[in-house]
Amino acid sequence: EIVLTQSPGTLSLSPGERATLSCRASQSVAGSYLAWYQQKPGQAPRLLIYGASSRATGIPDRFSGSGSATDFTLTISRLEPEDFAVYYCQQYGSSPPYTFGLGTKLEIK
Amino acid sequence: QVQLQESGPGLVKLSETLSLTCSVSSYSISSGYYWGWIRQSPGKGLEWIGSVYHSGDTYYNPSLNSRVTISLHTPKNQFSLQLTSVTAADTAVYYCARAMVVVVFDYWGQGTLVTVSS
Numbered sequence: 001e002i003v004l005t006q007s008p009g010t011l012s013l014s015p016g017e018r019a020t021l022s023c024r025a026s027q028s029v030a031g032s033y034l035a036w037y038q039q040k041p042g043q044a045p046r047l048l049i050y051g052a053s054s055r056a057t058g059i060p061d062r063f064s065g066s067g068s069a070t071d072f073t074l075t076i077s078r079l080e081p082e083d084f085a086v087y088y089c090q091q092y093g094s095s096p097p098y099t100f101g102l103g104t105k106l107e108i109k
Numbered sequence: 110q111v112q113l114q115e116s117g118p119g120l121v122k123l124s125e126t127l128s129l130t131c132s133v134s135s136y137s138i139s140s141g142y143y144w145g146w147i148r149q150s151p152g153k154g155l156e157w158i159g160s161v162y163h164s165g166d167t168y169y170n171p172s173l174n175s176r177v178t179i180s181l182h183t184p185k186n187q188f189s190l191q192l193t194s195v196t197a198a199d200t201a202v203y204y205c206a207r208a209m210v211v212v213v214f215d216y217w218g219q220g221t222l223v224t225v226s227s
Contacts, residue, residue, distance in 0.1 A: 035213050043219075044204055044220055057215070092210060092213060096170055097170045098212040100155040100156070
């Protein structure tokens with residue numbers, strides 16, 4: 001089973017700043033099959049990025065994903081007030097189980 | 110806009126079977142995509158339970174494989190989850206969702222809390 005480690009656990013930033021979130025896999029993720037989700041309190045997760053770098057439908061271009069093999073990054077170029085949430089990475093590279101990281105909480109500084 | 114809605118008991122007794130249904134609107138589940146279940150608990154975070162392709166092929170998390178069944182009910186445009194022999198560890202918010210690929214979920218239900226209790 002591939003274990004995904006997200007860092008930092010909590011990130012405190014101000015609106016307008018740049019956010020960089022990391023997701024590290026315990027072994028190489030085949031095909032860079034990695035997704036990112038955003039979750040706000042009381043809501044379901046929302047797909048942001050799939051295939052490591054492809055934005056899902058309707059996702060603003062301030063969200064970008066990059067990386068391959070074991071190291072992946074989600075970048076939010078300029079934080080908007082609505083971006084403060086918990087972010088999860090998920091790998092779907094090979095056979096099940098398809099696992100999620102434990103999340104990074106992005107909070108307002 | 111595709112919409113999904115979970116329904117089912119919010120309380121299940123120890124060792125019994127958890128059964129949930131997901132009703133889908135604005136898209137026919139027999140037309141395409143994968144349809145899946147994910148759960149979220151404070152102790153284990155997000156966990157993929159399993160997915161079913163529109164053809165009926167199923168994919169399960171190996172850790173739950175022996176207890177899980179996901180089925181399509183195309184006349185009602187619904188799909189379901191059955192999880193047998195539940196324990197307290199199965200207490201979670203359960204989400205149904207549509208997947209572009211087996212587990213890349215682009216539309217989600219609002220989630221339903223299921224508590225396992227004696």
